[in-house]
Amino acid sequence: MERLLDIEGLALESNPVALVLPTLACLFSTITGGRKSYNGYQVLRVNLTTTRAYNTINGIYLTNTFDFLTPPNRDNPTDLVVCPEQLLPLKGLFTTLRIPYEVAVPNLEKLIQPQEIEHETIENNLRRRQSDGAMNWNAYQKLSTIQNWMEAQAHDYPQFAQTENYGTSTEGRHLKVLKISTGGDGTKPAVWLDGGIHAREWISPATVSYIANELIKIAAEGESNENYKLVNSVDWYINPNLNPDGYEYTQTDRMWRKTRSGNSGFLASAFGCIGTDPNRNWEYQWGGKGTSNNPCSQIYRGTSAASEPEVKLTQDYVYARREQIKLFLTFHAYSQMIFTPWGYDDVPIDDKEELMLVARNAAKALQSVHNTEFQSGSSPELLYAAAGGSEDFAKGKAGIKFAYCYELRDTGKYGFILPPDQIIPSGEETFAAVKSMVGDVMAYYRVPEFEQSEQIIQDLRLK
Incomplete structure (x- = not known):
């Protein structure tokens, strides 16, 4: 199998299941039919000011297994969408390597299809109806x-x-x-x-x-x-x-x-x-x-x-x-x-x-x-x-x-x-x-x- 990551001596190809199986689960979730749900998906924001942080995130980026909203950059925060199956192994990796991150969006679905009227989709549909x-x-x-x-x-x-x-x-x-x-x-x-x-x-x-x-x-x-x-x-x-x-x-x-x-x-x-x-x-x-x-x-x-x-x-x-x-x-x-x-x-x-x-x-x-x-x-x-x-x-x-x-x-x-x-x-x-x-x-x-x-x-x- 292609080498997944090799950062600061941490080789994940020895345990590819840690990232590959969660990623496959996410891919399968996109073809289940109907509207795509992003329930439980999070947007993680990572600061890449250190060489270790940048190399880690860039290595993940090159695997094509995550949806990066902003590609790795040393001068600006990097945002990536993480599906529920990916959260535990990815956050564990960040913790192991002491890479600081924050949860920018706790549940992406609540921005896209919320229960409350003030959020995007329900409000947007209401405004569409009002305009005939x-x-x-x-x-x-x-x-x-x-x-x-x-x-x-x-x-x-x-x-x-x-x-x-x-x-x-x-x-x-x-x-x-x-x-x-x-x-x-x-x-x-x-x-x-x-x-x-x-x-x-x-x-x-x-x-x-x-x-x-x-x-x-x-x-x-x-x-x-x-x-x-x-x-x-x-x-x-x-x-x-x-x-x-x-x-x-x-x-x-x-x-x-x-x-x-x-x-x-x-x-x-x-x-x-x-x-x-x-x-x-x-x-x-x-x-x-x-x-x-x-x-x-x-x-x-x-x-x-x-x-x-x-x-x-x-x-x-x-x-x-x-x-x-x-x-x-x-x-x-x-x-x-x-x-x-x-x-x-x-x-x-x-x-x-x-x-x-x-x-x-x-x-x-x-x-x-x-x-x-x-x-x-x-x-x-x-x-x-x-x-x-x-x-x-x-x-x-x-x-x-x-x-x-x-x-x-x-x-x-x-x-x-x-x-x-x-x-x-x-x-x-x-x-x-x-x-x-x-x-x-x-x-x-x-x-x-x-x-x-x-x-x-x-x-x-x-x-």
Whole structure:
């Protein structure tokens, strides 16, 4: 059997049952039918400031036997989901090695499907019913509601809104873009927004669709709106749900992350280890750090670059518009960070100063709304390396200079189970950040309506 762990002289391959059998029990629990229950699951938060702690957790991470919400990192706490069968052996290991940890979430199910009205699912369903199925941002909406709303905007505002289905997912769902444009010959600079590439990050499609709605309101008001230049001088391509199959499946398994494509092999067929991490699957530096070749892993990179139709078709769509798109933004959760390329490794990038100026200005604009603090920098600097990500593809393959990844609210109190009453605040502050980025980027490209002070232009090193 493959060596499981060998940390500070502690070899667990001599007793693999300690971790393997509990893990298999957890895998079996995912295929029992009906809604996935997380009763008794805990989120453990481990501080990795010591070498022993980091090596231990990183060794566990590499076994692909636990769901890490945040990969091992020396500078920030590491969160992992632990099923009931795994709790005793894992906590025993931490105690033996004197690794400090805390129980961040005593019972994950109580956040997902609680008995009390104030928690996520019951409250969210109530808010959905109160809205009569109409789109709103007081609740997390189903895929059909979001996509029907997109079609409704195109129907109600044909002069500046249209939808386009640019392909279908593994299970046949539409990959749908909402384009917002006041017209022209197709040569206006454009902005790309996407959300929901990781299915369980519900705040992402909610925030992206919120921003789209704000842009539509601006376009509808016309020149009387002080922000009209955002839609009059810029085209927008917006896909709130880049992983529609995974998002739909979160109605069954709230913590599902990947796509729903099939995988071959014994583990995949026996334990339901299907799906690929779509943000490890893009065709730039595919297969590198922060990825796995194990189909049971949450960071499974797929059989090849762009093996997932959701990724391949989106790549093609963006690449075909690479000359027009000047700003590429992808939205994830959680951590409250703005990532610049490169994500695949901690390597230099020639225009780092320019990218960071735009990111820092965006973080300031975001904080000015609700005083929410975001860090700026590359993913390897702030968290971890992750190869095959979309912002790296946009920058490295499509040649889009300004490409960023947002990690939205929060920093771990709720994590992926962010309460619905935070949707609108997240939308408000993130839209402020996006407006800041658009202003800086369009000033860089000397779009007349976005001319800014000479100091800004000078800071961006525009010649």
